[in-house]
Amino acid sequence: MTAIHVDRITKRFDPDPGKAPTLGTIDLAIEDGEFVALLGPSGCGKTTLLRMIGGLEQPTSGQVLINGESVSAASKAARRRILASVGFVFQEHNLLPWRSALANVAVPLEVRGMARAERRRVAAEMLALVGLSHAEGKLPHELSGGMRQRVAIARALSYDPDILLMDEPFGAVDAQTRDVLNLELQRIWMRRRKTVVFVTHSVHEAVFLADRVVVMGASPGRVVEDLRITTPRPRSLEATMTPEFLATAATLRDFLSDHFTPQESAT
Amino acid sequence: MSQNQVVAISDAESPVPAPAAGRRWRRALDRWMVWWTTPLVLVAIYFGWKLYLAITDLSPFVMPTPEAVLAALKEQVTDPYIWEVHVWATFTETLSGLAIAIAVGVTLGFLIGKSRILARILKPFVVATQVTPKVALAPLFVLWFGFGPGSKIALAAIVSFFPIMTNTAFGVQSLPRSTKEMCTSVGASGWYRFRKVDLPHTLAYILAGMEVAIVLATIGAIVGEYLGGDKGLGRYALNLQNNLQIDMLFGSIVLMAAFGLVLYGSVVALKRLLIPWHESVRALREEGA
Numbered sequence: 001m002t003a004i005h006v007d008r009i010t011k012r013f014d015p016d017p018g019k020a021p022t023l024g025t026i027d028l029a030i031e032d033g034e035f036v037a038l039l040g041p042s043g044c045g046k047t048t049l050l051r052m053i054g055g056l057e058q059p060t061s062g063q064v065l066i067n068g069e070s071v072s073a074a075s076k077a078a079r080r081r082i083l084a085s086v087g088f089v090f091q092e093h094n095l096l097p098w099r100s101a102l103a104n105v106a107v108p109l110e111v112r113g114m115a116r117a118e119r120r121r122v123a124a125e126m127l128a129l130v131g132l133s134h135a136e137g138k139l140p141h142e143l144s145g146g147m148r149q150r151v152a153i154a155r156a157l158s159y160d161p162d163i164l165l166m167d168e169p170f171g172a173v174d175a176q177t178r179d180v181l182n183l184e185l186q187r188i189w190m191r192r193r194k195t196v197v198f199v200t201h202s203v204h205e206a207v208f209l210a211d212r213v214v215v216m217g218a219s220p221g222r223v224v225e226d227l228r229i230t231t232p233r234p235r236s237l238e239a240t241m242t243p244e245f246l247a248t249a250a251t252l253r254d255f256l257s258d259h260f261t262p263q264e265s266a267t
Numbered sequence: 268m269s270q271n272q273v274v275a276i277s278d279a280e281s282p283v284p285a286p287a288a289g290r291r292w293r294r295a296l297d298r299w300m301v302w303w304t305t306p307l308v309l310v311a312i313y314f315g316w317k318l319y320l321a322i323t324d325l326s327p328f329v330m331p332t333p334e335a336v337l338a339a340l341k342e343q344v345t346d347p348y349i350w351e352v353h354v355w356a357t358f359t360e361t362l363s364g365l366a367i368a369i370a371v372g373v374t375l376g377f378l379i380g381k382s383r384i385l386a387r388i389l390k391p392f393v394v395a396t397q398v399t400p401k402v403a404l405a406p407l408f409v410l411w412f413g414f415g416p417g418s419k420i421a422l423a424a425i426v427s428f429f430p431i432m433t434n435t436a437f438g439v440q441s442l443p444r445s446t447k448e449m450c451t452s453v454g455a456s457g458w459y460r461f462r463k464v465d466l467p468h469t470l471a472y473i474l475a476g477m478e479v480a481i482v483l484a485t486i487g488a489i490v491g492e493y494l495g496g497d498k499g500l501g502r503y504a505l506n507l508q509n510n511l512q513i514d515m516l517f518g519s520i521v522l523m524a525a526f527g528l529v530l531y532g533s534v535v536a537l538k539r540l541l542i543p544w545h546e547s548v549r550a551l552r553e554e555g556a
Contacts, residue, residue, distance in 0.1 A: 056448050080454050088452035092445050098467050098544040108453035110463070139544050155453070 002068070003163055003195040004030040004053055009062030009072075011048055011221075021060070022048055024220035032162070035189060035196045037210035039203065041256065045221025046199045047091075047167055053197060054088045054165045055079055066163065084112075087156030087194075089166040093148040095140040101127060101151045102136040108159045126154040129188060146170075146177040150184070157192065164194045168201070179237055182208055186234060203252050207231075208240055215252060217259030225255045331514040340518035349503070354526065356498035360416050360488040361481075361530065364423020368480055372428040373473055376435020377465075386436070393432065401426050401487070405494045419491030419499065426487035427480035431473060438472025439465060471545045474538045481534050485527045500526065 006028040012021040023045040030036050038046040051057040053064050055071050063072040069082050095104045105123040114122070127133055130150040140148055149169055156164060170178045182205060189196060200206050206213045207229055215225040229248060231239060239245060316333050319325075327335065343349050375393065379386040401422060408418040442465060450460045492501025500523050507516040539548050 054452060056451060083452070084454055086452070088449075090445055090449065090452075092443075094443075094445050094449040096446070096464065096467070098542070107455075107463075111453055111455045111459055141544065141546075141549065159453075 001032045002029050003032045003034070003066070004028075004197065005065040005068075006030075006049070006053065007063050007065060009049075009052060009059035009064065011045065011052065011057070012060045020220040022221055023059075024222045025062070026221070026223060028214065028223065030195060030197060032195055033193050035209060035211045036198065037206035037213045038197060038199045038216060039206040039213050039252065039256070040201065040216030040221075041218055041259075042201060044216040044218040046201075046216050048221070049216075050165050050167050050197060050199050054086055055083045056088070084159070085161050086163045086165060087159070087161035089149075089152055089156045089164065089169045091168050091171055093140070093145075093152040095148055095151055095155075097140050100137050100139060101132060101143065104140070104151055105154045105158050107155060112159060122158060123154075126158045127151070129157065129191070130154045131184065144177075146173045146181055149173065149181065153185070153188070157188070157194075162195060164196045166196065166198045168199050170205070171200075178205070183237065185209065190233060203249050203256070204240065207245060207249050207252065208235060213252060215255045215259075224259050225252070227252065328511055328513050331517060335514040336517040336521070339512075339514040340521055343515065343518045343522060349522075352498055353500050353503040354522070356416065357485070357488050357492065357500045357526065360419040360491070360499065361423055361484045363416070363420045364487060365427055365477070365481060365484040367420065367424040368428035368431055368484060369473075369477070371424070372431030372476065372480070373435050375428075376432040376473075377439055377469075379432070380436035380439025380469075393429070396425065397429050402490060405491060408491070409495050414496045416496075416498075418495065419488045422491040423484040423487035427484035430479040430483070431476035434472045434476030435469055438469035441472070442468050471542045471547070474534065474542060475547075477534050478531065478538070481530045482527060485523075485530060489523060 006026055008025050008027050009023065010021055010025055011023040014022075026049060038049065040046045048057060052059050052072075053066075055064075059072055063070045065071070066082050066086065069078075071079055071082050074082060095101075096107070099107075102120070102123050105126050106119045109119045109122055124133070124136060127136055130153055132147060132150055132154070135143060135147060135151075140151070143151065149172075153166075153169065170181050173181065186209060198206075198209060210229055213225075213227045213229060214223055215227070216222065217224040227248070231245065313333055320330060320332060331339075375389065379389055379393075404425065405418070405422055408421045412418040412421050446464065446468075447460075450464060455464075488499065489501035492499035493505055496502055500519060504516060504519045504523070507513075507519055538545075539551070542548055543552075
């Protein structure tokens with residue numbers, strides 16, 4: 001079944017018709033349980049696309065369907081209901097600084113009116129899932145960058161959404177921690193089988209994590225390639241050294257550089 | 268890249284490394300410095316004062332000796348009447364004024380912070396109350412609220428609500444956009460966001476406003492007392508001046524300063540209690556102050 005259908009959407013921030021829109025026409029169907037990476041240089045609109053799927057931004061034309069229901073056309077109440085099955089992990093952790101890790105994970109449960117004891121139980125379970133049981137009572141400033149981002153993931157998973165949207169969640173952590181977190185994310189995904197849309201500008205990350213890599217180009221933002229990654233799971237860090245992995249990465253890099261615009265850089 | 272390196276990095280995930288021994292030492296020195304510099308400065312003032320009196324030979328009705336002031340202060344501190352009547356009056360007026368200032372300031376601050384239209388409508392009036400010299404309003408307040416505590420409370424409230432209001436408005440507006448989006452993405456209602464996100468976030472700013480406001484409220488109450496009535500530290504100081512008890516007048520000024528200091532200290536303590544997570548409080552804690 002199609003979990004997310006991006007139905008011919010465009011997005012224009014600048015009303016000047018002489019300029020290219022941020023996103024040209026994008027058509028994309030993402031199946032249930034698929035792990036899709038949106039890969040592209042900065043400025044190609046991949047984050048904007050993700051935000052439109054998550055209902056944080058409205059398309060200029062076209063619509064986004066989640067489990068067959070349009071998010072874009074829905075009323076506020078209906079949109080809230082549809083988005084209840086979507087979890088969002090931001091570039092910044094966005095944890096509330098006065099709340100412990102556990103209480104931060106419990107925010108969406110509190111919003112849903114879950115009883116206190118039940119909330120605590122579920123939140124603790126989620127922290128255990130991301131390997132942070134020992135940090136339940138810690139405040140965000142007492143955690144490292146990687147740990148904060150894991151709390152944010154636990155928060156997005158706490159209400160068991162079918163779809164997880166991730167906007168460069170590990171962009172701010174160092175490369176080694178990022179490898180660890182990617183392994184972790186794969187482990188979580190294999191246990192929970194969510195539909196994941198993961199925005200990144202790292203070819204390495206995209207190939208390591210995804211079943212399918214959608215490559216985007218800039219001005220206007222558009223899909224330039226849609227590639228399946230068939231490497232079996234669980235993938236280890238060693239798997240990123242194999243000739244197949246490197247060949248796939250090289251192919252994607254070629255696509256990126258073909259659509260490279262001089263003022264942007266693709267890493 | 269060796270395996271060891273990877274382990275080392277994931278260890279580095281554990282937060283906040285302990286400061287180096289040398290730095291800790293210096294920090295301890297900084298922390299205790301105030302305990303020996305303050306007495307030193309006080310001693311210097313004492314001798315400067317004595318020296319000045321010796322050179323100029325001023326009348327004790329203009330400038331008493333430090334000994335006379337200390338003696339007067341000792342008498343005042345041990346006099347229960349001063350505490351029960353004057354200090355207590357100023358204390359209740361200041362806190363009542365501050366309470367009104369908090370209620371009005373926080374409400375207006377939230378309205379202005381949340382709604383651009385209300386901000387446009389209210390701003391000119393709020394600014395008008397601030398550019399008006401409040402002391403000029405005092406006779407009016409006496410007329411409206413009488414010579415009792417009412418006029419003092421009104422004056423304390425009107426001089427102290429402004430910093431609370433501006434800080435609250437600033438706090439509401441400074442909630443990061445990304446935090447708002449987090450609220451949207453987890454499906455939080457506006458009411459939930461107000462109670463669980465806006466309020467705790469803004470509390471830090473409200474308390475910062477209160478730090479300034481408590482000092483202003485004290486001044487407001489004391490100025491109010493100068494202008495009428497029969498109680499409070501301001502009234503007491505005025506009486507002493509009229510009686511030419513200048514050593515006692517000096518003592519009463521020291522009392523007022525101590526009064527203000529204690530109230531200010533309570534707000535700072537409140538801040539530590541209510542927002543231990545906030546950057547400003549954490550910095551204080553790390554200094555060990």
